[in-house]
Amino acid sequence: MHLLETKGIVKRYCNHLALDDVSLSVPRGSIYGLLGPNGAGKTTLIRIINQITGPDKGEILFDGRHMQPNDIYRIGYLPEERGLYKKMKVGEQALFLAQLKGLSRADALKRLKYWFEKFEIQAWWDKKIEELSKGMAQKVQFMVTVIHEPELLIFDEPFSGFDPINVQLVKDEILELKRKGTTIIFSTHNMASVEELCDHITLINKSRNILSGQIDEVRQNYGSNVFEVAFRGNPDSLRQKVEGRFELLKIDTENSLSKAQVRLKLQSDANNLLQELIPAVEIVAFNPIVPSMHDIFIQVVQEYNQKHGLAIS
Amino acid sequence: MNKIFLIIQREFMTRVRKKSFIITTLLSPIFFAAIAILPSYLASLEVTEVRIVAVVDNTKQFIDVIPSTEYIRIAYITDTPAEKVKENLSETGYYALLVIDTTITPNQPAFTIYSQKQPAIDVMQHLENTLKKEIEARKLKTYNIDNLDKILADVKTSISIKSIKVSQTGEEKESNTLIAMAIAYIMSFMMYMMVLITGNQVMQGVIEEKTNRVVEIIISSVKPFQMMAGKIFGMAAVSLLQILIWVVMTAALAGAGINIISSKITAKPATEQVQAMAQADPQMAQVQEQATAAANSKGMSFLTALKNQNFPLLIGGFIFYFLFGYLLYAAMFAAVGSAVESITDTQQLTLPITLPLILAIIVMISGIKSPDGALAFWFSIIPFTSPVIMLTRLPFGVPAWQLALSATLLVGTFILITWLAAKIYRVGILMYGKKYTWKEMIKWISYRG
Incomplete structure (x- = not known):
């Protein structure tokens, strides 16, 4: 059973084709790696899934049916380019963002209390974001992303800005979420973490899906x-x-x-x-000898670009 | 809808708790009230202490010519030379010393006043007026005209035009063009400032959200339009609260101030002082009484004219035009904010937006002189300038159909512009790394969601 399916997504900006007939299926409860070079169209695809923009063509199925506006409450999104209101207090801000995700104020407070305790950051509640370090702000952001316990989580480069200890903390958190049955789409350039965490991958290059499958099969096939x-x-x-x-x-x-x-x-x-x-x-x-995802990534992208007479970028 | 409310609430709370908001909100009414009560206060101020002016008349021709008034006493000194009085001016307690010397021209002596401080304007006027009249009278006398006094009394004329506005229902109201002009000026200028300032604050807020990258997080849970509308309405709520506090506080302060002044004016007339004077010199007291009454009626008529302004209409008009004028401009400012990445990039983009406002202020200056002229009329109908110019015309009275037309056009334009601005905003807010022009932004309008 797939939690999310995209079928033939096309998105065009002005003269630039951002996505060209992209289809993928994300199995429920899996960690799904969304890979690809910079500018391949990953962020556009993620934005379409988040209903930030709409596709020109194609369909998105969520939970087996056409995606509804309200499905947004069942999705959590940690964008790559992220930030918070600098002048706002941590607690107030977390409360605001949690309520935007459809939680009631009382519910949001209760859950925030749990997460603040879990991350041992109770002392930050009345601090302004600008008083926190980058890593601390990232923690708050991660917390806000998962606070409404969404069925689908989308992480875009979740480890950037974290020190190794916090990277481990977030990894453990992601695995914990998976264990609880959350489906996770994971976009990153860090191939080691793809191998470590992902069950399935899709490689997007030049607006197209050029490789999809279970990670073990992919690595075997490119063995x-x-x-x-x-x-x-x-x-x-x-x-x-x-x-x-x-x-x-x-x-x-x-x-x-x-x-x-x-x-x-x-x-x-x-x-x-x-x-x-x-x-x-x-x-x-x-x-x-199983090739690393790193090697497969480079090999597949280069082969594709050569075959289509495109510049290697 | 619930989401927009959350965004409005956040915007409202963060703005209202800022120190700058609290300070401007609380201090401005004191300033406005001062403007409202200062003229009547000054009118009531005129005199409070009795000043004695010593006069040394070396010509001996002006002895007892200058009369004393209620607050200016004239003391003729004949036994002491001017030099001595001048030296001891501070000890003698004289306010000033007037010295009259002969010159080569007959009937045209030289007047010099010595004082420790710059002599007050009313003292100078009193001395100048009486001396001028006296010299004029003496010059006239040299012509030997019969019945001169009678002719002069016959010729003397005084004109005072009382301005009464007649409404369509035939109701009469005492009006004051100066007051209408002052109110028009203050309201239009405040409108201009507030639309510009709050519009800019919206733009800065949008830029801040974009450069913070908090946008991406928020628009994964709300539509870009909701985000923009929430920000604009939140800011509107802040400004309306501010205006409300201003109106209430100004009314309270000005009301209290005016009450104090008018009680002072009415309590003052011809009581003890004039009565005391009546015993000494009945004729003098009569003149004095008339003068006091005239001064009081001047102060009162200012208050009556102020009270006769239709304040509910003015305040209602201000709030309506502010709300929609602000919404119209804020949407455009938000669109600009969404397209840039820092405040320094906004200048060339905001120029076309601020141009109509600047134009409105220029038109206002001439419109205030002829509020029903063609220029003022058209600019009070055109939506981009109507918020400023309609307020210029409002204190002078505006026909209902013109108000209705102007208001309808403003609301319609606001809806259209907000719709277009939202389309630009939706695209702009997620675009980074380029410099944008209006041409490019207008292209975004045709982009699909």
């Missing part, structure tokens, strides 16, 4: 069929066996243990490789 073989024995006998049907990328020997990286060629699979190798050497370990 480029490279395997690492750890073995004991003569590296030369392995070399002989591999030649022709496979491609030997590198081979290192340390003490009696050698490690070789082998790429499969067409019409061969891991079993073929093993059949060749087992008679020749003693295999200690055999692992597929």
Whole structure:
């Protein structure tokens, strides 16, 4: 079951096509990574989901039906470019933003009290935002985003401006929210955190969705069929066996243990490789080498741009 | 609707709690009240102490010519030379010393006044007037005209035009053109200032929200139009509260002030002082009484004319034109604020907005002289200038159909402009990193939501 689906979204600004036929499906309870180079159209897509602007074409389904204006109360959004009223007191401001998200004043107060205690920031209630550090303000912002317990959370670069301790705090908070069943769309350039947190990803490049899927599948698919073989024995006998049907990328020997990286060629699979190798050497370990999201990102974007004769940016 | 209310509330609360708001709100009525009561206060002030002017007449021709008045006593000194009196001026207690010396021209002596302070205007006028009359009379006498006194009395004329406004129902009211002009001037100028200042505050607020990047958070829960409208209405509520406090406080202060003054005016007349004088010199007392009565009636007629202004209409008109004039301009200022990223970028964009207001102030200066002229009429109908110019005309009386036409056009224009401004605002508020022109902003109007 998908909580959110976009179907063929098109958005045009003046002469610039911001989104071109973008479709994606966000499964309920997942963390969904929205990736792409700067200017690819991620923010526009997020704004459309938040009903800040409307699409020129296409449809958005929320909870299986056409998205309603009131669905906005079921969404929490932490924009990349964020800020608060500098001269306003923290507590008052949090209360104001929470009420804008449809909470009653009493409810908002109760929940804010819980979050202020959880983040240990009770002392900030009467401070003005301008008296807080950037990281402290970010904490307030994160709190305000999740205060109305939305079913869908959209985080745009949630870790920017946090120190490592607070990054961990926010990560734990995101995982906690996921555990409670919240669906999270997560837009970032930090590929390590994508690998760490996301279940699904979509890669948007030049206004189009060029790659979608479960993160494990994506990484498998872009595994480029490279395997690492750890073995004991003569590296030369392995070399002989591999030649022709496979491609030997590198081979290192340390003490009696050698490690070789082998790429499969067409019409061969891991079993073929093993059949060749087992008679020749003693295999200690055999692992597929899974590319990092970082590598996949660069590879996919570059391939796409080359194929379409676009400049690599 | 609930969301707009939240935004209005936030805007209102943060503005009202500012020190600058509290100070201007509380201090301005004192200033306004002072303007309202100062003229009648000054009229009542005229004299409070008796000043004795010593006169040394070296010509011996003007002895006992200058009469004493209620507050100016004339003391003729014959036994002491002028030099001595002059030296001891502070000890003798004389207010001033008038020395009359002969010159080569007969009947034209030289007058010199010595005093420690600059002599008061009423003392100078009294001395000048009586001496002038005396010399004129003496010169006339040299012509040897028979029955001169009778001719002079016959020729003497005094004209006073009482201005009465007749309303359509035939009701008569004493009016005062000067008061109408003063009220017109104050109201139009205040309107101009308030629309400009509050409009600018709205613009600054929008820029602040945009550069703060708090916009993005807020418009994920409300529509950009709601955000803009909330800000504008919040600011309107602040200004209306301010005007209300001003009206109430000014009325209270001015009312109290005027009551004190009018009781002072009515309590003063021909009682003991004049009676005392009547025993000494009956003729003199009569003149004195007339003079006092004339001064009092001048002060009273100012108050009557002030009271005869239709204040409910003036205040109602001010509030209506302020509200819609402000809303009209605030929407445009908000649109400009949404398109820029700092206040320094606004100048060339705000010029077309402020131009009609500046024009209105220029028209106001001539409109105040001929409030029913073609210029004032048209500018009080055109929506962009009507908030200022209609208030210029209002104290002089405006036909109901003109008021209705002007008000309808203003409300209609406000709706149209706000609709257009909201379209610019919606696009502008999320745009960063470019410098914008009106041409570009007008293009945004056609953008789809």
